[in-house]
Amino acid sequence: MREGDDKLIRNEILLSLPDAERDAVLPHLELVRLTAHHVLHEPGDNLRSAYFCNTGMISILTVFPDGKSVEVGLVGREGFVGLRLIAGFPTAFTRAITQISGSAYRIDGATLLELLPSNPELRRLLEGFSQVQTAAVCQVAACNRLHEVEERLARWLLMCSDRVKSDSLALTQELLGQMLGTRRSSVTLAAGTLQRAGLIAANRGEVRILKRAGLERAACSCYAAVRREFEEWRHMRSHSK
Template sequence: MDGQSGCDNGLVKLLPEEERRSFTERLERVYLPQGHQIARAGKPLESVYFLSSGIGSVLAVSDSGLKAEAGMFGREGFAPTASSVGANTNPYDIVIQVEGFAHRLPVVLFQEIVAENRVFADLLSRYLYVFAAQVAYTALANAAFKIDQRLARWLLMCHDRLVTDNMPITHQFISFMLAVRRPSVTTALHMLEGEGLIRSDRGRVVLRDRPGLEEYSAGSYGQPEHEYRVLLQARHVQP
């Protein structure tokens, strides 16, 4: 294992130095390509992942196989979150949507560490609260906001985690994540382009005006991010 090599995960960085060193020594650094599935709904959990780069999506899955994104995570969090409360299975599919690197360890070992480390358990519980807020606002956005506003929110969330204005995201992938038809995504992207907020090229979206995009999201974006700043970022974690 090469745990201390490039472990740029926000939660891990919040641990006190001695505990962080002990924890990272047990981690294995892995590359996660786009489309890699780190957990399957209803299947036993094997590993816990702390991303250093890239983005993962948590997908709600119906009995008939329909899927929609319930939430996303990057280097500010971890997955599967069910592992931190002692669960051995997970009700979601968890898939990497933008390639990156992560550090992982077996679920059993992770649960042992959490049970013995109150500081780490507290950090994880704070993240669980913030992630639950994100899922709640995803439900609100899907029910009450227009597709172009939902797209603005989704792009802002991706931008938070990628820390680059040039984001490798395709129309097809956006349509899958937002659970809408691809032509609807194309129309929404054109609307944001017309406002000078983004530029959409083949296979990527370039952010041009973040403050404008936040305003365009009409309140669908921001509250979970505020909760993150209050509960975690204020403790010197960088998303």
């Protein structure tokens, strides 16, 4: 890590580490810029690096043989990309792509695995994130099957906002359609409904949340379920320090 880069840490996992473990990990981290649409890995790639997301947002997508894809996970400053490494899998199953520009702390995969035995809190935090991320994936899978596009769009915008800590999101409707696994025309109609209700403002390349409480009411129950899971994990972290 370059001098001064440790002052820029926003990642919640790194910030939750005891001082001794953070000091052990920091020399192995490299602060890297993540530009929108940058692919971190594709299905089948060897996982040579892992990432502690610092700012911005990374999407985890399932990719089908015909090239179509649908989002199954979101990672912001609360999380980490590279969980399969921790579980002993050397190759990626999904695509990880930057959706909102930001930064991450990159670590060599082999180095991370060497650090885990002597840094138990790091392992515990990564395993905890794996559990809440799995719960979120399960909830979103059910959501995509059972709930209307408008509800799902509201839920997804709120989840994005939570991860970047902002109500202004650099997103296009084409991207929203891809992430929700639905037609762009359906997303346009749903976004129009939310706009007419005064909950969001959507311009070219940007969506702004205007009334968060109203958007939460418009979202399906999946948003609250996922948020509770992450809040419980944060509570567990804060009481373990």
